[in-house]
Amino acid sequence: MRLSRFLFIATAFGVPLAGTSSVFAHESWLEPLAYQVETQGDLTADLKNGEEFVGSTLGYFPNNIVRFDMIMGETAAPVEARPGNIPALETAAPAVDGLLVLVYQSTPSSLKYAEWEKFLAFAEHKDFKIAEAAHLAAGWPQQGFGEVYSRYIKSLVAVGNGEGTDMITGMETELVALTNPYSAAFDGTMQVQVLYKAQPRADAQVEIFRRTPEGEVDITLTRTNAEGVASIPVSPGSEYLLDAVVLRPYSGDRDAVWETLWAALTFKVPE
Known part of the structure; x- marks a missing residue:
């Protein structure tokens, strides 16, 4: 498994990232029961946590949620459910x-x-080349030190014809789809932009x-260009999870x- 991370300390450093391992992986994602639904049809999605696109199903707990919205164009509505x-x-x-x-x-x-x-194994595995030096230079402990993590998750669902565009939602980091896989004009390549602080x-x-x-699940890696855009060839009938991480x-x-x-x-x- 591979989770991309961007590392900076004191001043920002760009860090090349590489490697795969299930040991350290813990993605979270939204997994709709159906990614294409009719207007006013049943819309159901699980919140998942796991690795290699397989994981446990989590419940709706308001105390764990900063925001949970459904957005179409300029219209947004909060998701509400029983705890x-x-x-x-x-x-x-x-x-x-x-x-x-x-x-x-x-x-x-x-x-x-x-x-x-x-x-160290995690940092090496993810190719965080300066992580060890940065950690030691900061004088942080080498045992019992903590990490705080947050999730910024999006999912694209086609309602009816599914035409439309993704948007910047204002989360601190997010993946923005520049192409719509459900559009009649889709050419088989997803373009996504990775944002951090807009x-x-x-x-x-x-x-x-x-x-x-x-x-079956396969895992590949790609990188963004100078504009933060990654171009990803995709296959008909396949479900995708894209993941990018800031450290x-x-x-x-x-x-x-x-x-x-x-x-x-x-x-x-x-x-």
């Missing part, structure tokens, strides 16, 4: 055709590295999880030294 509800989203689709963008932002959570070697992330790595119609020093009031911001985007290419 603990599975699926996390269960409602009627809008009454008009268009591209529906599901947006989920979590509250921060924490983890701890009990062993320095595990952090600015494009040039040379950022994007991890691509593809689930085939037969249920930065933590400056809040929790017992942590690192903070990660995880952006994810899911969609399915029509057959």
Whole structure:
């Protein structure tokens, strides 16, 4: 597995990223039961957490949510459910055709590295070339240090004809689809822009999880260009999870030294 991260400390550093391992992977994503629905049809999506595009289904818990919205064009509506509800989203689709963008932002959570070697293995695996030196230069402990992480998740659902565009939603980091896989004009290449604080992330790595119609999952990597855009050839009938992560020093009031911001985007290419 591979999770891309952007590392900076004191001043911003660009970090090339590489590697794969299931040991450290913990993606979260929204997984609609159907990515194409009729107007006013059943709209259902699970909140998932796991690795290699396989994971546990999480319930709807308001205390874990900063925002959970459905956006179509200039219209936005909050997702509401009973605490603990599975699926996390269960409602009627809008009454008009268009591209529906599901947006989920979590509250921060924490983890701890009990062993320095595990952090080093993670940093090496992800090709964070200056992570060890930056950590030591900051005088941070080599055992029992924490990380705070947050999720910034989007999913694209076609309602009716599915025509429309994704948009910048204002999350601190996000993946913005510049092409619509459900559009009649789609040419088979998804273009997505990786943003951090509303600015494009040039040379950022994007991890691509593809689930085939037969249920097999393969994982590939790509990088963004100078405008923060990644071009990704996609296959009809396949479901995709795209993942990009920011790593930065933590400056809040929790017992942590690192903070990660995880952006994810899911969609399915029509057959």
